[in-house]
Amino acid sequence: MMHRSVILVVALAGLAVSAFAEPIVLRGARIMTADTAGTIEGGTILIDKGRIVAVGRDVHIPAGATVVDVAGKTITPGFIATDSVIGMVEISGGSDASETSSRIGRISAGYDVQYAINPFSATIPVARKGGVTRAIVMPNPGADNATFSGQAAILSLVDGATAEVIPQVGIIWDMRTSAYGRGATFVQLRADLQDVRRFARDPALLAKGELGSREWSQADLEALVPISKGTKPLAVRVNRASDILTLIDIAASEKIRLILVGAAEGWVVADQIARAGVPVVIDPSDNLPGNFDEIGATSDNAAKLHAAGVQLILRGGSAAHDAGKVRLFAGLAIARGVPTEAALRAVTVTPARVWGMSDFGALAPGQIADLAIWSGDPFEPMTELNALYIGGEAQSLSSRQDALERRYIPAARASASIAKPEQE
Amino acid sequence: MIVRACLLGVSMVIVGWSPALATPEDAYPSTYSVQAAPPTAIVGASILTAEGPVLQKATILLSNGKISEIGPGVEVPPGTRIIDGAGKWVTPGIIDIHSHLGVFSSPGVPSMRNGNEKTGKNTAEVWAEHSIWPQDPGFEMARRGGVTTLAILPGSANLFGGRSVTIKNVPSVSVQGMKFPDAPYGAKMACGENPIVYAARGNDPFTRMGNMAGFRAGFIDAQAYLEKKKKGESQKQDHRLETLAGILSGDITTHIHCYRADEMMQMIDLSKEFGFRIGAFHHATEAYKIADTLAEEGIAIATWADRWGFKLEAYDAVPLNVAALEWAGVHTMLHSDSAVLVQRLNLEAAMAMASAQRAGEDISREDAIRWITLNPAVTLGIADKTGSLAPGKMADIVLWSADPFSVYAIAEKVFIDGVMVVNRDDPAADPDSDFLLGQPVIGAVK
Numbered sequence: 001m002m003h004r005s006v007i008l009v010v011a012l013a014g015l016a017v018s019a020f021a022e023p024i025v026l027r028g029a030r031i032m033t034a035d036t037a038g039t040i041e042g043g044t045i046l047i048d049k050g051r052i053v054a055v056g057r058d059v060h061i062p063a064g065a066t067v068v069d070v071a072g073k074t075i076t077p078g079f080i081a082t083d084s085v086i087g088m089v090e091i092s093g094g095s096d097a098s099e100t101s102s103r104i105g106r107i108s109a110g111y112d113v114q115y116a117i118n119p120f121s122a123t124i125p126v127a128r129k130g131g132v133t134r135a136i137v138m139p140n141p142g143a144d145n146a147t148f149s150g151q152a153a154i155l156s157l158v159d160g161a162t163a164e165v166i167p168q169v170g171i172i173w174d175m176r177t178s179a180y181g182r183g184a185t186f187v188q189l190r191a192d193l194q195d196v197r198r199f200a201r202d203p204a205l206l207a208k209g210e211l212g213s214r215e216w217s218q219a220d221l222e223a224l225v226p227i228s229k230g231t232k233p234l235a236v237r238v239n240r241a242s243d244i245l246t247l248i249d250i251a252a253s254e255k256i257r258l259i260l261v262g263a264a265e266g267w268v269v270a271d272q273i274a275r276a277g278v279p280v281v282i283d284p285s286d287n288l289p290g291n292f293d294e295i296g297a298t299s300d301n302a303a304k305l306h307a308a309g310v311q312l313i314l315r316g317g318s319a320a321h322d323a324g325k326v327r328l329f330a331g332l333a334i335a336r337g338v339p340t341e342a343a344l345r346a347v348t349v350t351p352a353r354v355w356g357m358s359d360f361g362a363l364a365p366g367q368i369a370d371l372a373i374w375s376g377d378p379f380e381p382m383t384e385l386n387a388l389y390i391g392g393e394a395q396s397l398s399s400r401q402d403a404l405e406r407r408y409i410p411a412a413r414a415s416a417s418i419a420k421p422e423q424e
Numbered sequence: 425m426i427v428r429a430c431l432l433g434v435s436m437v438i439v440g441w442s443p444a445l446a447t448p449e450d451a452y453p454s455t456y457s458v459q460a461a462p463p464t465a466i467v468g469a470s471i472l473t474a475e476g477p478v479l480q481k482a483t484i485l486l487s488n489g490k491i492s493e494i495g496p497g498v499e500v501p502p503g504t505r506i507i508d509g510a511g512k513w514v515t516p517g518i519i520d521i522h523s524h525l526g527v528f529s530s531p532g533v534p535s536m537r538n539g540n541e542k543t544g545k546n547t548a549e550v551w552a553e554h555s556i557w558p559q560d561p562g563f564e565m566a567r568r569g570g571v572t573t574l575a576i577l578p579g580s581a582n583l584f585g586g587r588s589v590t591i592k593n594v595p596s597v598s599v600q601g602m603k604f605p606d607a608p609y610g611a612k613m614a615c616g617e618n619p620i621v622y623a624a625r626g627n628d629p630f631t632r633m634g635n636m637a638g639f640r641a642g643f644i645d646a647q648a649y650l651e652k653k654k655k656g657e658s659q660k661q662d663h664r665l666e667t668l669a670g671i672l673s674g675d676i677t678t679h680i681h682c683y684r685a686d687e688m689m690q691m692i693d694l695s696k697e698f699g700f701r702i703g704a705f706h707h708a709t710e711a712y713k714i715a716d717t718l719a720e721e722g723i724a725i726a727t728w729a730d731r732w733g734f735k736l737e738a739y740d741a742v743p744l745n746v747a748a749l750e751w752a753g754v755h756t757m758l759h760s761d762s763a764v765l766v767q768r769l770n771l772e773a774a775m776a777m778a779s780a781q782r783a784g785e786d787i788s789r790e791d792a793i794r795w796i797t798l799n800p801a802v803t804l805g806i807a808d809k810t811g812s813l814a815p816g817k818m819a820d821i822v823l824w825s826a827d828p829f830s831v832y833a834i835a836e837k838v839f840i841d842g843v844m845v846v847n848r849d850d851p852a853a854d855p856d857s858d859f860l861l862g863q864p865v866i867g868a869v870k
Contacts, residue, residue, distance in 0.1 A: 091735055091738075091739055092735065093617070093621075093734055093735030093736075122733075123733065126732075265865060285767070285768075287565060287767075288561060289530050289531050289561055289859070289860070290530055291531045291532060295860070296865035321731075321732050322731075328831055331832065335831060335833070335834060380774075380830060380831055380832075381774040381775045381778050381831060382774055382777065382778045382781065383778075384781070384782055401732070401741075404740055405743075405744045408713050408715075408748070409715075409747075411744075411747070411780075411783040412744055415782070415783045
């Protein structure tokens with residue numbers, strides 16, 4: 001068992017260099033596609049030029065392709081960690097190595113996480129070891145009680161000096177109920193959206209001082225224009241059922257694309273969420289009444305939302321450091337009644353599509369080859385990640401933690417020397 | 425305890441330390457009593473006893489709150505309630521040695537932040553049990569994760585945080601009704617960042633050297649107090665010094681919050697300077713760097729599978745920490761320190777096992793289950809009563825739907841002293857906290 005996976009890792013590490021030179025064939029695996037093909041037993045994936053060309057049981061293997069036997073393995077799309085601050089935070093507690101939000105009130109909606117991301121963060125290789133290939137990086141609430149927290153980005157966890165970021169994929173809005181009060185914050189949101197719409201028609205209104213819902217910066221208004229037009233989503237952190245209904249109502253009348261994040265009491269209004277077609281991001285371990293907005297928090301939330309037909313995204317593992325645990329949170333959801341296929345989609349294709357990305361997230365022809373090769377069930381803690389591809393390239397699975405283990409723990413040194421004899 | 429402390433010299437205690445023999449406090453005594461329950465047999469399950477090899481297709485018999493028989497060939501007496509365990513797993517009830525349930529309760533409103541007496545560097549006089557809110561819904565969620573016993577610790581804001589208490593995870597109106605009968609007390613200490621960060625402005629400690637100075641000053645006072653007690657000289661009772669003297673005399677187990685290897689080494693020297701025993705380092709994310717020393721010193725470690733990076737002193741945490749300690753022969757435990765993680769300590773153990781497997785040296789289920797059952801029972805001084813499955817021990821057990829190291833395993837039935845406190849077949853009958861009882865939102869959708 002150990003021996004076989006080592007061989008696979010070595011084989012794939014050798015492929016990284018030549019990934020774009022010739023097609024790669026991964027043959028004989030259980031393939032969980034997160035697509036209409038469902039799960040394919042004994043399937044083959046053909047990768048060329050960083051994209052998936054074919055997936056199935058009878059894939060034509062072109063001449064010159066490098067064929068890797070992955071019989072007994074399971075292949076999934078690379079996982080997507082939603083609502084992470086990975087790349088923005090090196091250590092969380094009380095330090096300058098953490099930026100998760102705007103520190104000035106004047107830039108709120110316009111706050112752009114792409115500039116805060118450090119591609120050399122030690123958190124990124126750790127997340128890769130959990131099979132994560134992309135993260136939806138979302139800012140936290142910023143200074144001066146701003147309700148708009150800023151613009152999210154999709155970070156590719158590719159190994160390298162340059163952060164591969166798809167910036168400005170949507171905006172986060174936080175209710176700020178303790179600063180505003182519910183009776184004010186929703187009123188303010190509607191007024192803000194009115195201003196943005198007027199600004200979109202006539203940007204000169206800002207200079208004329210005719211946008212009065214708040215003291216606007218141009219950056220904030222410009223960032224919000226795609227939200228007001230419904231071309232990018234507005235993600236809202238919300239837990240209470242009544243607030244969810246209010247937001248659904250506002251989204252319908254203002255014609256904005258809403259994403260609910262948190263939604264601890266989502267199950268209570270699951271039918272309304274499903275009817276409105278609003279996707280929901282939930283943490284399946286969120287089952288405690290942490291405050292009076294989530295008295296109804298329950299481990300059954302994910303299963304009930306799914307049963308009602310809600311588009312589900314699963315998140316889990318707070319902060320940057322636990323992004324690689326998202327697969328276990330998907331497992332927890334399955335344990336509590338979410339079908340395996342739905343849980344898989346909830347950490348792969350669904351977040352990609354909800355944030356406007358059509359060319360990754362599933363194992364299907366034409367998709368970017370982001371995929372993870374596992375020793376078994378990808379949601380089980382005892383399962384090992386054997387290889388991870390992003391854009392068709394095998395990624396390093398070595399982290400700073402591995403280096404520490406090799407320095408101090410004899411068994412780690414021993415296994416490293418077996419796995420990579422050429423480097424020791 | 426007071427009497428015992430008078431009789432024991434500090435140097436004797438180092439040799440003869442044995443928390444299980446400590447006498448309970450007279451004040452605030454446990455009122456826990458075992459409720460009646462029908463004799464019960466779980467038949468045909470895979471049983472992890474935490475004492476030996478897994479028993480396949482075995483039967484465990486519970487009667488009068490105790491485990492009466494266990495093994496493959498146990499005969500079930502007539503009149504016994506029989507639970508089919510085929511395809512399922514039985515383990516001892518999980519023990520979390522580092523919990524703040526009830527002292528940092530849900531909902532986390534400001535008035536319920538009762539775990540840190542942040543008024544000074546030395547608040548050894550406070551007792552966590554006096555903060556515990558038995559209606560914290562976190563207790564029932566932990567029960568549903570198979571947790572039957574918890575050590576509730578005060579927080580880590582100060583050098584000496586106060587006394588911890590061991591409780592049974594039973595529904596109760598009072599904390600006295602949860603207190604584990606005759607369990608020794610513990611005391612919480614904290615080194616590193618927290619005492620510095622939380623120190624009120626202008627107060628000490630301001631630095632790590634200030635931390636050490638504070639520990640030493642506290643123990644010097646306690647030595648004098650203990651000395652007087654031993655001589656039988658009269659002095660005003662001082663609860664702060666009672667706790668510290670209890671540490672020095674060995675009646676109170678030390679639970680020391682400490683992340684970094686170098687700081688654990690400082691604390692080991694501190695323990696030698698004042699002749700007390702370190703029960704366990706908690707969190708200890710760098711324990712792997714000094715695994716051999718910890719083994720030699722006989723110091724236990726309670727940590728997570730792989731939490732890391734939430735502050736600088738946790739930056740060097742590695743997933744192989746637990747395995748490295750186990751391999752070095754350290755008495756190793758997994759703890760939660762969290763109302764969420766406490767619900768899946770079995771998966772923490774699985775993650776630590778997985779790290780060992782990745783390094784090519786598997787750790788067995790039989791060994792891993794001890795991290796969350798027998799090992800914490802030993803450190804808490806209650807291993808003669810619970811923590812493993814053996815005849816005569818408390819019937820604190822969990823019936824899992826599957827291999828407990830699988831993400832899909834659900835604690836289907838949980839027994840505390842033979843009483844079924846969780847039953848997934850009839851969840852409506854599970855005891856709820858008063859807080860969640862009758863909340864309209866919970867009954868909103870069936």
